[in-house]
Amino acid sequence: MPDVNPATHDKPLILLVDDVPANLHVLAAALKAGYRIKTATSGPAALELLERDDKPLLVLLDVMMPGMSGIEVLRRMRQKAETRDIPVIFISADTSEQSQLDGLELGADDYLTKPVVTSVLLVRVRNILQRKRAETQLRLAAHVFEHSGEAIIVTNHHNDIIEVNPAFTRLTGYTLADVLGKNPRILSAGHTDPELYREMWEAIHQRGFWQGEMWDRNKDGNVFPKLLTITVVRNARREIDFHLASFADISQQKATEERIRHVAHHDPLTGLPNRLHLQIALEQSLALARRERREVALMFIDLDRFKIINDTLGHNIGDGLLVQVAQRLKASVRESDLVARLGGDEFVVVLSGEPIAHAAVSVAEKILGTVSQPYQVESHALHTTPSIGISLYPQDGGGIDALMKSADTAMYHAKEAGRCQFHFYKEAMNRHNQERLTLENHLHQALELEEFLVYYQPQADVQSGRLVGAEALIRWQHPERGLLTPDAFIPTAEDNGLIMPIGEWVLRQVCRQIHAWREAGLQPPVIAVNLSARQFRQDNLVDCVRGILSEAGIAPASIELEITESAAMDRAETATAVFHALHELGVGIAIDDFGTGYSSLSYLKRFPVDKLKIDRSFIMDIPDDPNDAAIAQAIIHMAAGLGLQVVAEGVETEAQRDFLRQKGCDFLQGYWFDKPMPGEAFAALLGRLHAS
Template identity: 55%
Template sequence: MSQTDPHAAPRRLARLTVPAALVWTLVLAASLFWNAAKARTQALELAYTEARSNLNKDITFRRWATGHGGVYVPITPTQQSIPWLSHVPGRDVVTTDGRHLTLLNPASMLRQVMDQYSEHYGIRGRITGLKQLNPGNAPDDWERAQLEAFSRGETTEVWEVADINGAPHLRYLRAMFMEPGCDKCHGILGYKTGDMRGATGLNLPLTPYYRQIATARRDLALSHGVIWLLGLTGILWAGHQTERKNRERLQAQTALQESEATLKRAQAVAQTGSWYLDASRNHLHWSDETYRIFGISAELPLCYDLFLSCVHPDDRLEVDAAWQRALKGEPYDITHRILVNSDVKWVREQADLTFTPDGTLSAGIGTVQDVTSQKLNEDTLRLYANVFRHSGEAIMITDRDQQIIAINPAFTRLTGYTLDDLKQQTPRVLASGHTPPETYRNMWAALKESGFWQGELWDRHKDGAINPAWAAVSVVRNPDGEITNYIAGFTDISERKAAEERIYHLAHHDLLTGLFNRYNLENRLEQALALARRNSEPLAVMFIDLDRFKVINDTLGHNIGDLLLIEVARRLLACVRESDIVSRPGGDEFVVVLTGIGAVLDAAPIAHTILDTLGQPYQIEGRTLHTTPSIGISLFPDDGDDTETLMKHADTAMYHAKEQGRNNVQFFAAAMNTAASERLELERELRQALRQKQFELYYQPKVRTADGSLYGVEALLRWRHPKFGIISPLKFIPIAEEAGLIETIGAWVLDEACRQLIAWREAGISGLTMAVNLSAHQLRSPALAEQVLACIKYYGLREGELELEVTESMAMNNPERAIGQLQSLRALGVHLAIDDFGTGYSSLAYLKLLPIQTIKLDRTFVRDIETDVNDAAISTATLALAHSLGLKVVAEGVETEAQRQFLARHGCDFLQGYLFGKPEPAEVWTQRWSEPTDDAPSPVSS
């Protein structure tokens, strides 16, 4: 009998109840938090309603008093004449009975009522305005800001929760308009009927409401606690009931297994087979054990002779005689030998025969028992017949070399594989690639140490699906301690993993938009900051708030507002990369974290893309809605190096964007705003420069070293800005590349240079080569060769008249691609040159494969060639290398006669520099080359 594990039932009960209890607790906790938050919202809404009601009464009283023009009251020490009514005739009067009365206008009456109301109930009323007669009505900073907003027509009422004298209050303010009857006093300030002349407001103490919130939250906590206990009790009761049923089922299964095991053990011990004979039908039946004992196939036809053939030859006569005696009514009980594949076994046979009344055999039943000490492997039969075949858990058995030798039906149901599929395979056939390598290392370490391991594996189904399973692997050893088999059990945990993923998603994502929530944002921003610190790269945090979203939400309803927020989230995701972080912390606020940006200013174009995208109209349930974003940006590490600081500074920048009129982007640092604005302005003006033809080409001559004669010119791009004059290419070319304008500009340069070359040819200045620089974007463009061919055909250029220059670093960045592109250009008859040679990281192996004719020695080596032995050695070596490869050399930056002489001595082919001419517009060179000179050795001499 097997021993019962006393801890098995509690463990099973825990597996049943703990997940349910955790889910129940999470649901109740979420409900508690939600209702607690709602209790505060409802209390504040009640406070707002009370404040509005009190103010309505005050305004009603003011209108009533205004309609009656005020009242006269006795002048007392506490009630003096109103100084700002001095312009009113009859402000002070004396009655016939000698009483002194003064006029109390509606505003003063209302203020006195408000003072008494504040004294008795703590609710302080107030009248204020940007212009006022009573200095006591002058606004504070908050009131002034609201009054200005009222004046702009943005709203007519506003409220906030503020701390006043150490206690929380609700400050409520409503716009007040000029009404008939008020003009007697306020007309002197320039107000007319209908003008917005100020506001009425009050300060409502919130302490009773906060006590109400505390009481509501306490009641919520108590009620949710009771509900939680009741639910937990129900879960435990249900768990106990389930465990009881499982225990009963397990007991029944155990009893059946024990019964089967007992029978198997009895059969194993007895090793007994049986047979049955129906003589009337001449039918003989052997049990499986009988066939096994005799070692013959069940396919063979049974007969007495077959039986005798299995009996040992020395015992056949005796066995036959015993059988003949049994046919005459004697008991059949004999022990004899049999032969099974040449092995000898001893069996005992017994039989009970039945005869008809006339003595004819009618039936018989008998047994055959193996009485030898040798046993067949009944343990294996028992394993396959019971636990293995009928287990609900998927089981796989391998040999010592991990080759699969057996699986049960549950394994086929779990994985889709049959034994025929897996023969001579190892469990690696199930590997999906999703299980971490560390898991396999831990598994083999545990099997080696303790012979057992269990854990989570991700296996691949036969149909390709990937499923998680809980695996338990055991090692089987023989009596000598040698490994004979591995047994693995698998339980499908797909539903559990799916539930875990759902819970995780709910905990880390915004339920409405699916974006990261505030908690997940903080975690992911911390990770992004750690990576940015490690890589020493900037990071940008954008705080985005939708302008006037509350108006849409309050006017059209929360359903429309929710759909609008969902569309905003979709547009935001489309504006950024997958590696960036997009979150909705709450309300109409969104946060975008830009990671892996190359420079801090790279955040500006993305922010403006978001600004433009979110500002487009929204189609929501047949309505066209409009909202714009206000975006604040903080940068790491300039504006902070931790999550809290960056978020706070981005929020500050966002409010600055609001103050600037909404629908704009503001950096936290003013310098970044300036730099970003300048860059965006330069990009905008760069696009205008294309349309308004502000670009020009300057040309610098190249001469032959041998005689100083003109060889060609290099076209150099200049931007003549109408306001700033000539702008250096070093400043605007990088922006053109980022803005995607460089290919358009490059195409214009190529066309203009070719046009000028033909113009010079037609003017009689022939024999020139035109060198044009290519950008990296142009070199990568598949349309470059076609574009160059079009220029050659259109202008009728001859072979070698057009020379294209690429920088050394540009060609070496992707040598294979550069070689293919340059070969296409070379085939068009274009000369090719490597510019700035020696300043990059050239590979001579690739250099010799580039289809170039010329290399240009960089000016950094030429500049100090007279005084620096290293520069002289590099220049000399470069010239020797180029000539050995059959290449021509152009030396850049030649400014002195000594430099020219040094380069001439060492065989430099061509020279370029200020010694022969600075870059000048085409008309300058046209005039200079056209002037007749008697003794000029070179057409480039001045």
Template identity: 55%
Template structure:
């Protein structure tokens, strides 16, 4: 569309209706410069144009006397049609009779002009009518908005007396027009808004003519609610304030949602306790207060002992209920102004403030240990747990939040390593231990790649000292520390998850060695035992791992014995049995290591496809002097015999122990009496020596 057409379309449209072309020509000549024009030569054709309901005119100029349908009749039709009802109409006529004029005005004509009409008069009358029509449209729209707006609207005069309110105002406040007209809006005040806020409000209104903000009001029934309000100034032609226009809405739901979001952002949704974010803010404030008042703080890190077993065996719903009850007990152990927070999982933090903080922290820690060691009743399950607590003091142990939290966490892990249900204060020695642990973990990551891990082999013999095989035992030959004992790095590997790649390396390396033994005459009948951690055994692809390694090294799987401990029986026993049966069908043997030291479950023992029970060295050590150990060993051997299982005793160091074990029925042995764990070359030399003995 060209600019000229666009400007033309902005001009008001006028419909000219007259049966005489001459009259139409006169009107067109007068109006064409300022308006867009349409013409009709009869009442019927005019109505046809209007019935299209597209691009309706802003004004209709209508001749009164026309053949077929008079202008009076056309006007009547216009006023009966809701689409044309509000269009202004000027009736024109050469008839001076008052009757036609009255009839036209009575039907709603806006003007009645007598022909002939001067050009200037016509233009002025048309302009005025169109302007008044537009103003009336705006007023109707304003009235509609006022009456049907969803927002409460209140209009006051320049002296702030209420002139009018709408239906939404009445619905929101409970006050109708009769209650408020002429009164000051102060009747809505809740008393919760400070005078300073009112001062700022009026300062903005008088300076800028506008204010928007939140305020608390009181309804007619006395209830208080928050509202969002906008106040605007309406000025007269000379710039003086004529009205104040206020519109507002109830924001109670918004405030409630805001509070819920704020609460969720700072609180744990399960227990309702403050979360990590809230704890950070609270601890920062508490440190400032403690510094100002020359007080101390205690940060206590807590971890529920054996919580993972609850989740694994009874499910997360029971675990969640345990956390909820534990949180309630923790809150009962501290004062109102102390804080209990949940970091996540089964980890909690307690913040204490005051004097003699070490003494008070010890008292609270003892109280927590006592309360949390009491039984929990959840869904007909009686559960027992305890808590390990690490305590760091401000400012003695640290003066920064991160350091204080880290030190409390370090102390908690020390408490947990001591068996749980204890509390431990942080010390600088612990910090050194933590750094050393992290350093060792980082080095352990590279140990496989740098070929620092090695397998040692400990001989297993029969009652005649003949080699049966060996147990493969991992050793870490550290470039700085030398030979690192397994007890120093295996727990670290379990904790960090490194036990999985390490366990796979052990299995692969052991099977490579087993292949070498198969190819040599003096070692081809040896059986190699490999320890498998519970975490490693529960991998979804463990069966595939074993199959792939056995096939790649082309070994006889009957010469491979996997040693599992009783701890693997703690969860998912049915899955464990399936895995063992699949591998047993492949030919792999199984030995139950450390039998009798942990969670012996006899109902599952008979279902496990085992080949061997292994008597733990803790029973062998004092077997010659401790009657209880003798009885336990005798029972294990009898049980193995009844289940048609081999039995082997580990930790045999003296001939007296060996003879006593043989007397009880044990015929397989492992221990220093026969050989320490030794490198492969030394082991094979020992096998050769024993085989050469008569």
């Protein structure tokens, strides 16, 4: 028969079986408000309905029916796996106690006598369905506990182990008998910071949940990293009765992450750091040199006549020669120095320390002598020599590009002078210094003459394309050179200290602009403002930010401060305190250029940051470059695990947008969505969005 009461399929389905239609009508009328109802007027009809996919959660079954009795229907139900566990309530006119006992012994879950009292019926039905749900949940929980791939420990309120699952034994080697009544710290490898334990227990007691990485030692003494999740079970008084801890061995994941990092940062042929690694390391060396007013030497090395060897004997022989050259270069420098391969036959050595010029001469002479010795590659006796160009920071350039260009120029002078020698970059030193002095003077005037501008680059939700924020970017309207981007003047401003007043000007300008937009009826999103490393280290940073916000009359949550990964990790302990102070103030915090530095995950978890911004260098070649794609995906997954949002910088193509969307990135910034624009243009954009 069709349903008496067709209803939405989210209601529990009950099958009513009785040979008297009037009885079915009474039962259906009592139940139809809270349940879907199907009916059958005979045993065979009921069994036919039970064969269908849409099986009931409960059967109300008349005992005495002509042909096939309810008892026979129940017997057949219990014989089939698909209907064996469906609860059954017998309904009978026989009110004797023996009849009820017989029905229950036959396997019925309950027994009602006719005439059925509606209120009793509803209570019995509700109780059986609730019990059935509880039994199902218990079976599922038991199945998960027994068959989970993750180790599970259950401890009491004293944190004594009372139960473990088979995966725990497989992973650690300990059986329940080994650990029963003991504290889980018997697994500790002793590698975990006590501060992390303190934070863990604080989170467990306050929030009832904690997740993080720790190191354990198994029964055989082997140490392994684990991703641990702890939840609690509380009683009616909100007291903790049990701790549920699950963990998995993440050794393979750690090894994969390390391989990804190594592949991303090292040359596959020679094993030397690659161009990306060089750029990161050189940025760090220059940042340290700026702080401590020290010099850095950059040596650009090119092999003489290598192309002839490569073209004549083939790439395999050429590659073999490059491997041996790389080994000799590493042997020629100090452990603190860096040797990198740019590609082809080009190598770079970075030296730091005092006196740098003398050290550069010593290393260059050693490289000339070592690299010029004969080589044996397979059956070929080979000979090559190095031509070396040397540039010094800060004399020959304040940034990586300038130093590389200077060293490259000096290297070509060495080749033109006869090869197998080294040259310092000196030819353009006076002109460079003059240009630098001129730029510094113009920078001072630019502040006084208000030649700086703030542009705003929108940020979009990667799923919806909706505007969610913007980054404030400084521009210089130079009276002679036109509109300049930060690369043209910020390195000089950082060197001479002007970055402090310039950075403060940008922050003040942005806060005033936000206030003005709101006064005009616009609704600007959160605006991100970059903090330089010098600003981040200033003692009164938090007071300065608080004062500017108060002066502009806007809430702290209106802005987000971006700090580069290298600046944050430079003095991590101090940075932690500054981050917490800014967080308490109420401003958003983002780690900029993430992936280009060497963040300690232990510190990253302690920083109260909101977002990670993936550096554009990892975005520009995705999805085609598997290394960049792997790095971007790893950053996104790691951020998700830490509860952080991710902004991808430099998104310029639909393919990049689609890749980031698929991998779970939150926001994008780049020309695919919109380019940086003056405040007036951004206000017009806000106006259009407000109107729509």
